[in-house]
């Protein structure tokens with residue numbers, strides 16, 4: 001099929017072309033924008049693409065457009081659906097665990113209440129969380145981690161053996177073989193997480209009220225070792241910011257009897273999405 005370029009292969013090639021065209025256009029536009037700036041203005045742009053455009057490879061040459069395109073596509077693919085499916089499962093879990101939702105809401109209100117202008121009658125809708133406030137949302141971080149343990153965005157990951165190896169349990173691996181590890185299953189194993197492994201309990205991530213991260217070899221949602229997800233900290237920041245903004249401003253209610261069905265692909269998303277109603281908090 002691949003060599004004949006028919007059927008699904010043809011469709012795949014067309015889709016890849018479209019994704020590449022999109023990324024090429026982003027790069028072209030950014031280069032044009034950069035060439036119209038000078039000095040300080042240029043330095044003020046600190047997004048990832050601009051940073052990569054200014055870096056040089058091992059031979060001291062600027063990265064090629066193809067390399068920049070691969071960077072763009074990699075980050076879009078790795079960073080978009082992973083965070084959005086995580087938030088869907090997170091909000092679904094909050095509906096089933098209203099006490100957790102209330103605790104998150106109280107934590108956010110406490111943090112907003114510390115603002116100097118909090119007594120000045122600031123409109124709730126105009127609150128934009130500051131980075132230092134997002135960092136303080138440790139219970140929210142615990143609840144997101146717990147959601148990612150039970151519903152990891154990437155439920156199964158694959159590695160290829162690059163040289164012959166023997167695992168500590170005696171399993172022999174030969175160069176070229178594939179190893180699958182089931183992140184979803186590992187997040188629910190009693191031997192790893194204890195008797196309450198099936199429960200949604202953000203408290204397991206807290207010690208004296210502070211968020212405590214776990215070893216990446218226990219909590220494998222972001223992979224571990226040298227290829228640990230490069231966007232992990234960014235993902236937490238983004239999910240905390242979006243989650244807090246929604247919870248602070250709205251009452252989220254699932255639409256009754258709407259089917260919530262997991263669908264296994266590269267990411268574990270909801271087959272029919274998550275249907276909710278939002279009512280503005282007053």
Ligand code: HEM
Nearest residue numbers: 078079082083086153154157221222223227229230231235
């Ligand atoms: C909840 C959110 C996220 C989850 C659960 C997640 C999970 C993962 C996992 C499991 C891997 C390893 C894949 C492999 O073995 O090849 C990975 C790699 C990666 N992730 Fe994430 N990710 C998330 C968000 C993000 C975001 C927001 C970005 C970028 C802004 C990002 C960028 C990347 C990149 C570039 C890699 C490849 C790193 C490498 O191979 O060295 N991820 N991520």
